Amino acid sequence: MEPTEFSNNWENFIKMLLHRLDIPTKEDLTNIHKRLDKLEQLIYQDHPSSRQKNKGRTPRKKSASSIVLSIIGNHPEGTNFKTIKAATGFDDKKLRNIIFRLDKIKKIQRVSRGIYKII
Structure with missing residues (x-):
């Protein structure tokens, strides 16, 4: 028996086994990947219809941080915690967290205890 005959028989055996056990081949997987790529592209x-839907939307609300930032910005010399709380209506914990984050990302500066201004 020649080596090529043996390898052909072996390949045929593997193909038959894959087919009977319903195991996908490399070609099958490649075809699936191509089809998935086409679906993802679609x-x-x-789509032009999705653009038209977005035009009718109302603008999004401002985030809580941007509201606080704009209130602090209205007072160039700085403003206190009470004024910010009265203007926003946020509870103490929420307002303290917002001020902490804005200070951490260097959007505002703490002038003194309870007094903040925009950098």
């Missing part, structure tokens, strides 16, 4: 493709 999903992420920009």
Whole structure:
């Protein structure tokens, strides 16, 4: 028996086994990947109808941080915690967390205890 005959028989045996056990081949997987790529392109493709839907939307609300930042910005010399709380209506904990984050990312500066201004 020649080596090529043996290898052909072996390949045929493997193909038959894969087929009977319903195991996908490399070619099958490649075809599936190609089809998935096409589907992803269709999903992420920009449709003109989706643009028209977005035009009718109302603008998004400002975030709590941007509201606090704008109130602090209205007072160039700085403003205190009470004024910010009265203007926003936020509870103490929420307001303290917002002020802490804004200070941490260097959007505002703590002038003295309870007094903040925009950098």
